[in-house]
Amino acid sequence: MPKAYSLDLRKRVLEAVAAGATRREAAARFHVSMSVITQWRALERKRGDVRPNPPGGARPAGRI
Template identity: 60%
Template sequence: MSRALSVDLRVRVLGAIAAGATHREAADRFGVSAASVSRWRKRERELGEVRPGPLGGDRRSGRIEAHHDAVLAALGPGRDATIEEVRGSLAQQGLAFGFGTIQRFFARHAITRKKERTRE
């Protein structure tokens, strides 16, 4: 996984721009891409800081989590519906989620899909 470049480098690059260099000139001088310089400049303008934002992590599970109750209701009273049955039930409500999305939702909430063996 990639790492963010140091804050020190970002400050020096943005200092060169403040001194009159173009984005491309500053990028060539410090060995970074012009696109990175543009992103750092935008971040400095909008947030007032040049520190990098967080990297990685889950950015999309919030969409299905917003419909937590609907997903649990789609499982049925015995919580024994298959993932495809849950997908179909949610689709009837206008909610489209992929098989893997629902599978990860179940894993996060410890909902298992194993069948219980009958006991005598």
């Protein structure tokens, strides 16, 4: 599984968008996709921060 983008990168991208850059411009400048910027903006509105979610836990054992 790929690593999550750093918190610093997430904040810099969203600051650029807040300062007036379009998602397309920010995506090209920081080498991320436009869809991930949309996800980060939604996460920021929902939770108030853009920290990545913790990695998932172990799967429960399937007992037969």
